[in-house]
Amino acid sequence: MKNNSMTNLLSSDFFKLRKLKSVWIGLVIMVVLTFLVYAIFWIGLNVAEHIEVTEGVSTQAPSGEAIVDAPNVGEVSEQTPSEEEGISQADKDGIILSMRMLGNQLLTGFTGICGSELLIAIICCIFIGGEFANGSFRILISRGMNRVQLYFSKWITMATLVLAYSVFSLIVSGIFAAVKGYYPSFGGHEFGILMRAFGLQFLCNLATMTIVMMLCFLCRSSGSSLGATIGVYILFPIIFGSIETVMGVMMGKNVDWISFLPMQQSSIAQLATPLSTTEICAVVIMPIVYIALSMFVGLYTFIKRDVK
Amino acid sequence: MNAIETSHLSKNYGGKAVLDNVSISIREGEVYGLVGRNGAGKTTLIRCILGLATPSGGEIKINGATSENALNYERQKIGSLIDSPALVMHLSGLDNLKAAALAFGHYDVARLKELMHKVGLNPEERMAVKNYSLGMKQRLAIAIALIGEPRILILDEPVNGLDPAGIFEVRELIQRLNHEEKVTILISSHLLSELGKVANSYGIIEGGRLVKELRSSDLEELCRPYIKVVVGDLKVALNVVVENYHAHDFEILPYNTLALYDLSKDIPTVAQMFAKANVPVINIYKCEGDLESTFISLMGGLGRSDSGEQRDKVFEDLDVRKPKRSDDSKQETHEDTRPLEEEINEPSEANVEEHVEEPIEQNSEETAEQNLEEQAEQNPEEADVEKDAEGGNDEE
Structure with missing residues (x-):
């Protein structure tokens, strides 16, 4: 075996990753979370299917337009028809249809429902931060290992984990989705949408992982990088949500650009509907930009700073 | 020929000189003892030699190599133990060796088990390293340093946490490696009596400066x-x-x-x-x-x-x-x-x-x-x- 080759580093990293309990615990958590989400969905669907229909009441079309069927129109004007007189068959069909569409969305949003993005971020902190903390980097560098190779070895290892987790969550979600079936039916078009969702979610998770990896290389310990990552996960939605509320809702400005900010693309990637041009740009270009940027910052600091 | 040589090596941290014009020379096949108080600059010197810290000035030569690429190539032949033992805590002893050996390109399970025996550890022990005693961790770290039969060994406080029997075994190991396999060894230690038993050259560092470099004969005189x-x-x-x-x-x-x-x-x-x-x-x-x-x-x-x-x-x-x-x-x-x-x-x-x-x-x-x-x-x-x-x- 040749000394200091990338293959050696990758073999060692995969060996260590395979032995990391968090990786396997993460898989279990993903199955449990997916099951819980689907269980809630099944219960909801079951409840919707067993709603008692009241004959001769006003109904609401699935499209949302009120269809007034009451003998006296004037009496219905103050309250919604269903609240007053029960649920019609059309209402029930509408609810079931909405639930079915939600079921389809659960399948395409497979990484979101099992929290794989956060799990990968946590494992990344434990794995890379741990390498700094336990002195593995020290030992490898002192043996003349190239720092660039070391960095890319970690990135490829973690990228493989992202891929493995994405595939696993897709399989788990697919199995649970099959219980009630895809609505109306699962054909080639639906498979295409699912594959698009898979590709985009993989790309988004890869970008998130690279950002977290950069944080690990900046913090250089599992504890502080974990803290920083959780901080980012809490702060980003608060900051971006506030901006959206203030500018979008209160000031009435266009806030589509928020989807271009870091770690904001996953929700678009999970959609089962056709995407707009802006959404495609946000979900395809921005993750690549963030991967390149965070990789550069992480690598630069790793090369320039002394290793303790 | 000198295995390791530094000339006017300096390292500053935040404007403070931690190493100041340190020039040492370690001849091939000798055991060089690095002596100094805590904070004298011993570990920083070792870290500079191993490429963990970038020197602020001066030059490092390993087997005559000076360029960064050549130095990295020569560092492949160096086994080291610096500061605390660098171990993956959730892995067993043998798995730690396997992980390191895979990275170094010297993966041979039989050889790794032999190494564990050499440092007094049981390779069949499946206990995670986090449950090891400090002495066991130290032995395992020495075993990692010995992977690939390095021509140069750099050991920073190798007998830290070892019991008297362990200290004796490490000393024996160092002497055997030096005498039989002609391994060049650089040891930094506070246990001067122990150092005196194995080293044949000494570098004394104080306040980031090399106070004196002595051969055994000079020391006997002193x-x-x-x-x-x-x-x-x-x-x-x-x-x-x-x-x-x-x-x-x-x-x-x-x-x-x-x-x-x-x-x-x-x-x-x-x-x-x-x-x-x-x-x-x-x-x-x-x-x-x-x-x-x-x-x-x-x-x-x-x-x-x-x-x-x-x-x-x-x-x-x-x-x-x-x-x-x-x-x-x-x-x-x-x-x-x-x-x-x-x-x-x-x-x-x-x-x-x-x-x-x-x-x-x-x-x-x-x-x-x-x-x-x-x-x-x-x-x-x-x-x-x-x-x-x-x-x-x-x-x-």
Whole structure:
């Protein structure tokens, strides 16, 4: 075996990753979370299917337009028809249809429902931060290992984990989705949408992982990088949500650009509907930009700073 | 040929020089002991050699290589143990070795198991390393350093946390690697007695500077026996010593203590010499020279030849005439009407008084003890060191 080759580093990293309990615990958590989400969905669907229909009441079309069927129109004007007189068959069909569409969305949003993005971020902190903390980097560098190779070895290892987790969550979600079936039916078009969702979610998770990896290389310990990552996960939605509320809702400005900010693309990637041009740009270009940027910052600091 | 060489190596952290112009040379096949206090710069020097820290200045040569790529290539042949053992805590001992061996490109399970046996660990033990004792972790870290049969070993405090049997085994291992496999070894250790048993060259670092580089033969010369005298009045005693000894034949130790290296004067003669000058002698005994006291004196004790500035300061503080140095004795004999040898052979009260500018005070033992206490308060560390040295060196 040749000394200091990338293959050696990758073999060692995969060996260590395979032995990391968090990786396997993460898989279990993903199955449990997916099951819980689907269980809630099944219960909801079951409840919707067993709603008692009241004959001769006003109904609401699935499209949302009120269809007034009451003998006296004037009496219905103050309250919604269903609240007053029960649920019609059309209402029930509408609810079931909405639930079915939600079921389809659960399948395409497979990484979101099992929290794989956060799990990968946590494992990344434990794995890379741990390498700094336990002195593995020290030992490898002192043996003349190239720092660039070391960095890319970690990135490829973690990228493989992202891929493995994405595939696993897709399989788990697919199995649970099959219980009630895809609505109306699962054909080639639906498979295409699912594959698009898979590709985009993989790309988004890869970008998130690279950002977290950069944080690990900046913090250089599992504890502080974990803290920083959780901080980012809490702060980003608060900051971006506030901006959206203030500018979008209160000031009435266009806030589509928020989807271009870091770690904001996953929700678009999970959609089962056709995407707009802006959404495609946000979900395809921005993750690549963030991967390149965070990789550069992480690598630069790793090369320039002394290793303790 | 030198296996490792540094020339004018410097390293600054936040403007503070942690290494200052350090030039060491480690010859191929030798065991080089790096000695220094905590924070002296030993680990920083090792980290610079291993490429973990970028030097602020100077040059590093490993097997003659100087460029970064060539250095990295040569570093592949170096096994190292720096600071705490670098281990993956959730893995077993063997798995730790496997992970390291995979990265180094030396994956051979049979060889790894053999290595574990070599350092006294059981390869079949499946316990996670986090449950290992400190000594076991240290042994495992040494085993990792030995993966790939390195030609150079750099060990920073390798016997930390090891029990006496473990220390003995590591020492044996180091000696065996050096003698049988001709491995060049650089060891940094606080256990000077242990270092003395394995090293054949030494580098003494103090305050980021290389104080001295010694070969074993030089050290033997420095480790000569001496007479230790604790006096009641250092100032008067110094006058007596200056008159009777060459500069390199005595040393001022803390707590009114003098070390006299010229053994041509035995204990009764020395006692008589001080008695004539009315210097209270609290304690006088012969000490065998040892590594520890020699290193301590080289690292910052008021050394015979290497810390002249410090010694001069003592002389200035006490207002005592500075001693003659052997290298300028010739010149001084021209200036002085009396030859030096004559002075040494004929110590007299008159002779002593001639150089004492202030009248001699009759110091009681109480005053001497008070002085000792004051000095101990000022520098408790030295007090401990001195206590240890006294405890270990007393012959009478």
